[in-house]
Each structure stands twice: as C-alpha cells, then as structure tokens.
Amino acid sequence: MTLKEITDLMRYPSESDLALLRKAYEFAETVHKDHKRYSGEPYFVHLFETAKLIAELGAGVSAISAGLLHDSIEDVSVEQETIRKEFGDDVLMLVDGVTKLGHLRYRGVDRYSESMRRLFIASSKDLRVLIIKLCDRLHNMRTLHHVPKDKQLRIARETLEIYAPIAYRLGIRKINRELEELSFPFAYPEEFERVKKLVNERKSDLLKRLDKFHKSLLKGMVRQNVPVASTNERLKGHYSLYSKLRNRDWDFEKIYDILAIRIMVKDVEDCYRALGAIHGIWRPLPGRVKDYIAFPKSNGYRSLHTTVFTGDGGIVEIQIRTEEMHHESEYGAALHAAYKERETVANGRNKRSLFGSLLSWRGISRSEKERPLLHVEDVGNGVPAWVRELGDLDSTIGEQEFWEHLREDFFKNRIFIFTPKGDVVDLPTDSSPIDFAYAIHSGIGDHLVGAKVGGKLMSIDTKLQNGDIVEILTKDSAHPTTKWLEIARTSIAKKHIRNSLQKQKSP
Numbered sequence: 001m002t003l004k005e006i007t008d009l010m011r012y013p014s015e016s017d018l019a020l021l022r023k024a025y026e027f028a029e030t031v032h033k034d035h036k037r038y039s040g041e042p043y044f045v046h047l048f049e050t051a052k053l054i055a056e057l058g059a060g061v062s063a064i065s066a067g068l069l070h071d072s073i074e075d076v077s078v079e080q081e082t083i084r085k086e087f088g089d090d091v092l093m094l095v096d097g098v099t100k101l102g103h104l105r106y107r108g109v110d111r112y113s114e115s116m117r118r119l120f121i122a123s124s125k126d127l128r129v130l131i132i133k134l135c136d137r138l139h140n141m142r143t144l145h146h147v148p149k150d151k152q153l154r155i156a157r158e159t160l161e162i163y164a165p166i167a168y169r170l171g172i173r174k175i176n177r178e179l180e181e182l183s184f185p186f187a188y189p190e191e192f193e194r195v196k197k198l199v200n201e202r203k204s205d206l207l208k209r210l211d212k213f214h215k216s217l218l219k220g221m222v223r224q225n226v227p228v229a230s231t232n233e234r235l236k237g238h239y240s241l242y243s244k245l246r247n248r249d250w251d252f253e254k255i256y257d258i259l260a261i262r263i264m265v266k267d268v269e270d271c272y273r274a275l276g277a278i279h280g281i282w283r284p285l286p287g288r289v290k291d292y293i294a295f296p297k298s299n300g301y302r303s304l305h306t307t308v309f310t311g312d313g314g315i316v317e318i319q320i321r322t323e324e325m326h327h328e329s330e331y332g333a334a335l336h337a338a339y340k341e342r343e344t345v346a347n348g349r350n351k352r353s354l355f356g357s358l359l360s361w362r363g364i365s366r367s368e369k370e371r372p373l374l375h376v377e378d379v380g381n382g383v384p385a386w387v388r389e390l391g392d393l394d395s396t397i398g399e400q401e402f403w404e405h406l407r408e409d410f411f412k413n414r415i416f417i418f419t420p421k422g423d424v425v426d427l428p429t430d431s432s433p434i435d436f437a438y439a440i441h442s443g444i445g446d447h448l449v450g451a452k453v454g455g456k457l458m459s460i461d462t463k464l465q466n467g468d469i470v471e472i473l474t475k476d477s478a479h480p481t482t483k484w485l486e487i488a489r490t491s492i493a494k495k496h497i498r499n500s501l502q503k504q505k506s507p
C-alpha cells in the first residue's frame with residue numbers, strides 16, 4: 001500500500017492535489033490506527049482500497065480524499081470541524097453525505113425505502129456521494145467472507161437489491177457485474193451451487209470452442225479489411241446466467257449469450273463495417289441483432305450486438321464498439337459530468353485494472369496508445385434527472401408509495417420517447433403522454449389537453465411505446481384532474497399533479 005498506487009490512477013494531479021491527498025492518507029492512517037477489520041487487517045486497508053476504486057472511476061482529489069476519510073466521523077469520532085479545517089468544505093460535504101447515509105439496511109420495505117430516500121437526497125445534491133458509497137460497498141463485498149456468517153446473507157441481499165442496480169443504472173458495468181458475482185454465493189447459496197455445477201460440466205468444452213471461434217473471427221476481420229484495435233472474450237457470469245436461467249426453465253440451451261466476444265474498433269463506421277463483415281461470414285440468429293449505437297440503452301450503453309452460428313453447432317454473441325464506447329460502458333457514461341474537478345478527471349483506460357481478478361473477460365490488446373479525455377457533457381450538476389427526481393420526492397408520501405415509485409422509476413425498464421424536434425426523454429415502460437409532458441416541463445404538463453403520437457391524435461392515457469414521437473398539445477385554461485393521478489407512472493408527474501390539484505382547491 002502506497003499513496004503512489006492511488007495517484008498513478010489520476011490524470012495530471014496538481015502539486016496541491018497531491019499535498020491534500022498525502023494529508024488525507026496520513027490522517028486516515030493515524031486516526032484509524034487502533035481500528036481493525038473483521039479480517040484482522042488494519043482498518044486503513046479498507047479506506048485505501050475504497051479510495052483506489054474511486055480514483056479508478058476517474059473522480060478527482062476531493063472524492064478520493066473523502067474515500068480515505070469516509071468512516072472517520074462515524075467510526076473513530078473525528079469532529080466535522082476538524083475535517084473542514086484540514087481538508088475544506090468540499091471534502092467535508094462528501095464525508096458528511098456518506099456518513100449521514102449510515103448503513104443502508106435491508107430490513108423490510110419501510111426501513112429500506114427510508115434509507116433509499118436518504119441515499120437519493122444526498123446523491124441528488126452531489127452524485128459523488130453515491131460513487132463513494134458504491135466503492136465502499138464493493139470493497140466490503142470483496143472481503144465479505146471475513147464477516148460473521150449471520151451478517152453475510154443480509155449484506156449480500158441488500159447489495160443485490162440496492163447497490164448492484166444503482167451501479168447498473170449509472171452505467172458502471174464493471175462495478176455492477178462484480179457486485180452481482182460477489183453477492184450471489186452468499187445471497188442464494190443453493191442456486192449458486194446449481195449454476196456452478198451446470199457451468200463446470202460445460203466449461204472446458206465451451207472455452208475451447210470460444211478460443212477457436214475467436215481466432216477465426218480475428219482472421220475474418222483481417223480478410224475483410226476491418227482494422228481491430230483489441231478483442232476480448234468471456235463466459236457469462238454466474239449471477240447473470242442465473243437471472244436468465246430462472247426465466248427459461250433452467251434450460252441451458254435457451255441462453256444465447258453464454259459465450260461472447262467483444263471487438264473494439266476505431267470509429268462508428270468501423271462498427272457497422274465489422275458487423276457487415278461478420279454477417280457475411282457467419283449466419284446470424286434472427287432477432288438477435290441489436291443496434292445500441294443508434295438506440296443507446298437508458299443507462300447510456302452503446303454497442304452493436306449480434307449472435308452467430310459458429311458452424312460447429314455452437315453460437316457466440318459478438319459485441320462491437322469503439323474503445324470510447326467501451327470505456328463509457330465500463331465506467332459510466334454520465335459519470336464524468338459529476339466530477340467537478342474536471343482538470344483531474346482520471347482516464348481509467350490504460351491503467352492496470354483493479355477489477356480483473358473476478359471477471360472472466362480475457363483480453364487480446366492490440367493498441368496501448370493514449371486516448372483523449374472523454375467528452376464532458378453538461379447534465380445539470382452532473383446528477384442524472386432520475387436521481388434528482390427521486391431525491392426531490394414529496395416528503396409527505398408514505399413509505400409504501402415511495403417504495404413503489406422506486407420500483408417503477410428506478411428498477412423497471414425504460415423507454416425512449418422523442419419530441420417532434422428529435423429530443424429524447426427516457427421514461428419507465430407504460431408511461432403516458434402525461435408523464436412525457438411533465439418530463440419536459442411542469443408548465444407543459446399542467447396545461448396538457450391532448451397528445452399526438454406518431455402524428456395521430458391519441459388519448460392521454462395511451463401507453464407509449466419505445467421510439468414513439470409525441471407532440472403535446474396545451475391550452476392555458478387546462479388543468480390536471482384527479483384521474484391523471486391514476487394514469488401517471490412517474491413520481492415527478494404525480495408530484496406536480498398533486499401540487500396543481502392542491503392549488504385548484506385552495507386558490
């Protein structure tokens with residue numbers, strides 16, 4: 001453990017960044033010196049590893065320092081004032097945010113939604129709080145086997161039910177995958193054993209076939225003149241396999257992406273060329289070609305997917321993307337905007353991966369050249385709209401209702417709806433024109449009188465479909481009615497409708 005391991009992950013840290021980090025590092029080591037983990041290791045190991053994960057996600061000096069200090073108020077009674085004096089307001093705000101969350105505990109719906117609510121309130125002010133919390137949890141999961149048995153199940157379940165979906169929703173696939181794989185054996189031991197057995201019976205045969213196909217794929221790309229930057233391959237993880245097996249009567253033959261190969265190419269044009277070349281050589285499975293470049297997933301994921309018959313009786317999924325898309329899909333596309341310390345945004349690529357140990361992607365890299373910084377988009381404080389909405393929910397609604405909103409807005413699948421001008425709004429499935437109108441602006445929602453879907457006048461309780469183009473018709477004299485509350489799906493729409501109904505009652 002050295003400070004250099006952390007600073008090496010940062011991109012262009014300044015002298016003052018390094019000084020602040022060194023101070024946080026030494027401070028944490030000192031105040032936690034008599035403090036041990038269940039493993040018997042010094043507690044500082046946990047703080048060090050958490051900070052390293054935060055650095056790898058590309059966050060700046062304040063978030064990394066806060067990672068080193070995140071347990072100092074709660075566990076060793078350091079005063080807030082001391083942190084402010086030594087490390088400044090930004091670091092204190094982050095440490096305080098993480099401390100206030102306390103430990104999210106899965107203890108039935110009521111307590112669960114209460115801590116979720118606190119989580120989103122803290123995160124809606126600054127997404128870095130959520131990032132620190134995720135990294136803290138990831139290290140705790142990596143060391144879960146040291147924790148007393150009676151606690152393991154609860155911690156593993158809440159990781160699967162809260163933290164892994166949050167990582168997914170933020171588009172940080174690396175953390176999402178690792179959290180799922182680490183939790184699974186503790187959360188559902190019997191199911192895990194069952195999946196493990198199924199995999200082990202087939203593993204060596206599958207990997208042999210995958211290697212063989214991988215080689216012919218590389219040859220095929222050369223023959224077709226599609227330059228490939230790098231490729232890697234994987235056998236599907238146990239938990240994600242389990243999620244699919246459960247829905248397919250435990251029939252292994254119905255899983256089409258157990259084997260996958262990723263191809264990284266230089267630009268979007270080459271993505272489509274590679275897809276064309278592959279389909280020219282191997283026959284694709286019908287209905288398995290997916291263009292997430294033209295239609296990204298709601299968490300920002302972009303890639304082309306296809307599944308082909310390999311010719312020896314097997315099938316392999318192929319994912320084609322640029323290296324930038326790859327980096328975004330692993331580390332979170334929207335995340336970079338959340339890091340206010342832009343000049344120190346680290347570029348996690350080309351750095352030794354901290355995530356490699358558990359993951360089964362095995363790489364063949366052709367290019368190690370330095371790549372440019374990610375484009376930083378302005379998405380209002382860096383906090384995605386759905387986090388702000390959840391943090392902003394009316395505090396008078398009951399726990400049960402909050403929980404339902406959470407399930408609808410957060411964990412459910414999302415659809416993309418377009419304005420006639422081509423702007424995109426992402427909404428939960430089964431959303432109506434009412435949800436769409438409020439997602440654009442509360443003033444538009446409050447004066448909605450009708451909607452055109454695909455150019456046709458439709459009723460305002462129409463369930464919108466992914467890709468619909470919706471035009472909202474408004475009138476100054478129009479107002480929401482109580483019926484709208486039953487139609488609306490999103491929390492933001494319901495909140496505004498309630499407010500408006502309240503105002504109508506008491507002018």
Ligand code: MN
Nearest residue numbers: 046070071136
């Ligand atoms: Mn911790």
